Amino acid sequence: MESSKPLYSGESLEELKQDILKKYPTKVARKRAKQIIINTIDEKEKVPEIGANARTIPGILTQRGCTYAGCKGVILGPTRDLVNIVHGPIGCSFYAWLTRRNQTRLKTPDDENYMTYCFSTDMQDSDIVFGGEGKLKTAVQEAYDLFKPKAISIFSTCPVGLIGDDVHQVAREMKAKLGINVFAFSCEGYKGVSQSAGHHIANNGIFKHVVGEDDTVQDGEYKINLLGEYNIGGDGFEIDRILSACGIKVISTYSGNSTYDQFANSHTADLNTVMCHRSINYVAEMMETKFGIPWIKINFIGAKATAKSLRKIAEYFGEQKLIDTVEEVIAKEMPEVESAMADARSHCEGKTAMMFVGGSRAHHYQELFNELGMRTVSAGYEFAHRDDYEGRKVLPTIKVDADSRNIEELQIEKDSARFRARKTKEQLKTLADKGFTFKDYKGMMPGMEQGSLVIDDISHYETEQLIEFFEPDVVCAGIKEKFVVQKSGVPMKQLHSYDSGGPYAGFRGAINFYKEIDRMVNSRVWAYVKAPWQKNPELSGSYAWE
Amino acid sequence: MLLKHTPVEIMERKALVINPAKTCQPVGAMYAALGIHACMPHSHGSQGCCSYHRSALTRHYKEPAMATTSSFTEGSSVFGGQANLVQAIDNIFTIYEPDIIAVHTTCLSETIGDDITQISRKAKDEGKVPEGKYVIHANTPSYIGSHVTGFANMCKGMVDYFSEKTGVKTNRFNIIPGYVEPSDMEEIKRLLSLMGVEFIMFPDTSGVLNGPMTGRFSMYPDGGVTVEQLKQTGDSMGTLALGETASSLAAKTLDTKFKVPCEMLELPIGLSCTDAFIDTLRKAAGITVPDAITYERGQMVDVITDMHQYFYGKKVALFGDPDQLISLTQFFLDLDMKPVHIVTGTPGKRFEKVIRSMTADLPYNINVRESGDTFLLHQWIKNEPVDLLVGNTYGKYIARDEDIPFLRHGFPIVDRVGHSYFPTVGYKGGLRLLEKVLDLLLDRIDRDAKEESFELVL
Ligand code: SF4
Numbered sequence A: 001m002e003s004s005k006p007l008y009s010g011e012s013l014e015e016l017k018q019d020i021l022k023k024y025p026t027k028v029a030r031k032r033a034k035q036i037i038i039n040t041i042d043e044k045e046k047v048p049e050i051g052a053n054a055r056t057i058p059g060i061l062t063q064r065g066c067t068y069a070g071c072k073g074v075i076l077g078p079t080r081d082l083v084n085i086v087h088g089p090i091g092c093s094f095y096a097w098l099t100r101r102n103q104t105r106l107k108t109p110d111d112e113n114y115m116t117y118c119f120s121t122d123m124q125d126s127d128i129v130f131g132g133e134g135k136l137k138t139a140v141q142e143a144y145d146l147f148k149p150k151a152i153s154i155f156s157t158c159p160v161g162l163i164g165d166d167v168h169q170v171a172r173e174m175k176a177k178l179g180i181n182v183f184a185f186s187c188e189g190y191k192g193v194s195q196s197a198g199h200h201i202a203n204n205g206i207f208k209h210v211v212g213e214d215d216t217v218q219d220g221e222y223k224i225n226l227l228g229e230y231n232i233g234g235d236g237f238e239i240d241r242i243l244s245a246c247g248i249k250v251i252s253t254y255s256g257n258s259t260y261d262q263f264a265n266s267h268t269a270d271l272n273t274v275m276c277h278r279s280i281n282y283v284a285e286m287m288e289t290k291f292g293i294p295w296i297k298i299n300f301i302g303a304k305a306t307a308k309s310l311r312k313i314a315e316y317f318g319e320q321k322l323i324d325t326v327e328e329v330i331a332k333e334m335p336e337v338e339s340a341m342a343d344a345r346s347h348c349e350g351k352t353a354m355m356f357v358g359g360s361r362a363h364h365y366q367e368l369f370n371e372l373g374m375r376t377v378s379a380g381y382e383f384a385h386r387d388d389y390e391g392r393k394v395l396p397t398i399k400v401d402a403d404s405r406n407i408e409e410l411q412i413e414k415d416s417a418r419f420r421a422r423k424t425k426e427q428l429k430t431l432a433d434k435g436f437t438f439k440d441y442k443g444m445m446p447g448m449e450q451g452s453l454v455i456d457d458i459s460h461y462e463t464e465q466l467i468e469f470f471e472p473d474v475v476c477a478g479i480k481e482k483f484v485v486q487k488s489g490v491p492m493k494q495l496h497s498y499d500s501g502g503p504y505a506g507f508r509g510a511i512n513f514y515k516e517i518d519r520m521v522n523s524r525v526w527a528y529v530k531a532p533w534q535k536n537p538e539l540s541g542s543y544a545w546e
Numbered sequence B: 001m002l003l004k005h006t007p008v009e010i011m012e013r014k015a016l017v018i019n020p021a022k023t024c025q026p027v028g029a030m031y032a033a034l035g036i037h038a039c040m041p042h043s044h045g046s047q048g049c050c051s052y053h054r055s056a057l058t059r060h061y062k063e064p065a066m067a068t069t070s071s072f073t074e075g076s077s078v079f080g081g082q083a084n085l086v087q088a089i090d091n092i093f094t095i096y097e098p099d100i101i102a103v104h105t106t107c108l109s110e111t112i113g114d115d116i117t118q119i120s121r122k123a124k125d126e127g128k129v130p131e132g133k134y135v136i137h138a139n140t141p142s143y144i145g146s147h148v149t150g151f152a153n154m155c156k157g158m159v160d161y162f163s164e165k166t167g168v169k170t171n172r173f174n175i176i177p178g179y180v181e182p183s184d185m186e187e188i189k190r191l192l193s194l195m196g197v198e199f200i201m202f203p204d205t206s207g208v209l210n211g212p213m214t215g216r217f218s219m220y221p222d223g224g225v226t227v228e229q230l231k232q233t234g235d236s237m238g239t240l241a242l243g244e245t246a247s248s249l250a251a252k253t254l255d256t257k258f259k260v261p262c263e264m265l266e267l268p269i270g271l272s273c274t275d276a277f278i279d280t281l282r283k284a285a286g287i288t289v290p291d292a293i294t295y296e297r298g299q300m301v302d303v304i305t306d307m308h309q310y311f312y313g314k315k316v317a318l319f320g321d322p323d324q325l326i327s328l329t330q331f332f333l334d335l336d337m338k339p340v341h342i343v344t345g346t347p348g349k350r351f352e353k354v355i356r357s358m359t360a361d362l363p364y365n366i367n368v369r370e371s372g373d374t375f376l377l378h379q380w381i382k383n384e385p386v387d388l389l390v391g392n393t394y395g396k397y398i399a400r401d402e403d404i405p406f407l408r409h410g411f412p413i414v415d416r417v418g419h420s421y422f423p424t425v426g427y428k429g430g431l432r433l434l435e436k437v438l439d440l441l442l443d444r445i446d447r448d449a450k451e452e453s454f455e456l457v458l
């Protein structure tokens, strides 16, 4: 936001920080101190260094989940025609069954859709003792016999790594036997420090096993991939609607509303647009190296951000026809947005929000709150890395620790047959001269106010202290935090599942969100938390019915 | 169609479970541990399991479900989780200040073979467990049993760690309520009080997972069985274990260790099973059943007689936990309905035996399966359609595809509220079940009736 006066004074925030740290054992306090940062932005948009992508402290009530959740749940979960078999005891597969709200829309009623199904090898005692490879093979065979899918993927859960089942060998064997693509992910939950490791493993897997399988060049102009958009609550549908109105063709989405074939063909697109930088920048990078597709950071959360992203895509392709259509679409959509914004703003302006979630939404959603005139007093990610906070410019300075080293880095080389530079040197120069930037993500912190508080991997205790200090009008986080916050009398908006609402992306999504936040922060119910006799416990002297 | 790949022809599967009718042990252990007052459940494993279990409980109850994790890394998986657990214990007591930490294991720590007793002793020796505070544990490997087994194991953990015998018998009964809702536990307590029976109920999640909005978050709400009460369970007159799968283990442990005799009962859901519960209590405690309870029972029987024509002969398919399914099957039989397909994911031979014996003299065949899944159930339904489906929220995909009225019962229910507040145990709970079943069946009649035969009075 444009205000130059710091939100809170450095001293008061420092005091809050010290108050929080006081509660912790020394070692914990030392570690958390690096992850709780008072935001300051200098003229060069430089912000203080924040500790991120570090191990979760045992015993701390954390928001985080595991690598398997990031791999199976987030990235591969939304691909409808994949049979995703979870190799492990029943729970891991059960909990990832339909709980993430990725919507999918079949093109014809006959299309395959396995997202409503939950597949597991349901490992038993004897499998743990004697190994589960045999059972896994049988499970793949049974899935094939029942469904004849075009591909089957296998996900390892914690015990699998320990007992040494070679899931990749099983996949190779079954691929040869069945003649369909079968591939496996070593995404045991203990790898890495959060879901983030799982995103990386998943992306590597798709890139290795699927991308480039289908070289068909599709009709259509302005072909892009939309990376890091998971179609929660129909976000992707709204984005697709807008892009299609602009005449922009989406070759693939990673991975909301996706199919196997989209991934297989995605290397034919001419631009990669990255929504969630954290979960997917790996794919963008690898596609650029191998196939020559450049990538840009975009954001469809927030009406202004949506317009800006559309203009950036148009500017990349550089054709007047597209630039004009994009302007027409924006001009057509904005009046309704503006009026909804103004209406909600009149009830929400000046209120405050805090958001602690994911690896991009804690940043993106600040756009929508800005549009409502609400200030973000504190924010942080659950599993992001330093570059998501401070911007990609810090990438060279990030130390690779043991946990990250355990995640395979693919060595990608140029595919000399299929590599195609999408822009000539001159075109690139012209774009650069106009201030167009590729691979540019500035991170969350430079966009936040001076004197806001940034916290990585926030814990329950910290959330409680923050609520007391900031007295925010709304808090955004995930399901585990939902009712903790609301019990304190503060409305809480889930930004993973959207509380079963949405879409919130694009223009119509923005309108939904304005209305939703207006509803939440202005609901009558919060005034009813205390009963009349709790508010006014004193008894009046005379009996009122006399 | 949401489950359009489910074929009519049934192919026996040996390895692949599809659309399970169970989940894993730790979530049950976590739920049970939340039924101890001022207790922090702790998941000893990677953080993903804990996150999933907390999310599952939160979605089901729409309440905070607090639990911590050892947050294993690759290193802990190789070298064992001792350092993580010791640090976790220190952090939990320092930051969240519970009276008790109830540790359960996960597949990971079980596969590694971490010895929780030894690790918590080490934590104690290092002064990480403050005076008067406790660390208890249960082993809950998910590659054995199901979430119900985890619940049972944590109940046993409570006995293992707390129960004592002073030698002076009390006139109390221990009541192990089974893996039921907080509302059910509340209702069982109400019935016991009406009967004038002194009791200790453990675990007791009422007041923990169905608490009020107060404007103040409390990490440890007022509910839950206390350590003091748990200690006294060794001196009780006897133990009533409701639901064999969830409750018998702890009850038997009390019997073996402290000679507290136990009686195993089915969950008091439906007429007959509630009758058995009340009658057993009456005899064991040597009391007359108060009129108030007989009155409630009469009301339940009254509704059954009034509306019998709508129940009679209707076919039912059920899936869920074994203890619930046994009582629900009996409930539907009491109504002259026809339970025809019954599936639990939880392994255990007793289940099929009991259901078979309950239905032995029926003039038709029923399908029943332990270690089954709802993919199979759906196939059975396709082969022999039913008038009512009963199960947790996941059943709604089958119900929609096959256009069957659907009664939500079991864990998890993530798309409706009510289960935390309104019981299905006891006669009052029975009345609620009757109302729900009737609503479903009669709505269907209203929906499908031709205009000429659309009835005002039913
Ligand atoms: S690893 Fe085991 S304990 Fe953890 S979620 Fe999976 S089945 Fe449950």
Ligand code: SF4
Binding pocket: A066, A067, A068, A069, A092, A156, A157, A158, A159, A187, A188, A189, A190, B046, B047, B048, B049, B050, B052, B106, B107, B108
């Ligand atoms: S066992 Fe591992 S993979 Fe499964 S939920 Fe737990 S942490 Fe994740």
